[in-house]
Amino acid sequence: MVTGSTSGIGLAYARAFAGAGANIVINGMGAPADIERSAPPIESDFKVKAIHSPADMTKPTEIAA
Secondary structure, eight states: OEETOSSHHHHHHHHHHHHTTOOEEEEOOSOHHHHHTTHHHHHHHHSSOEEEEOOOTTOHHHHHO
């Protein structure tokens, strides 16, 4: 899981981990349409699984879910 990875530096880190062969959980907030466009290119570019978790990392119940 890479927090803050729906854009910018966080997304670059997620792509770097995927480039090394890791499956990725993208985590962060933003426009839903932008977030939905983040995972598919990672999956196709690196042949790994990429999903989005909108969990707020300050809320244990959201993390657990």
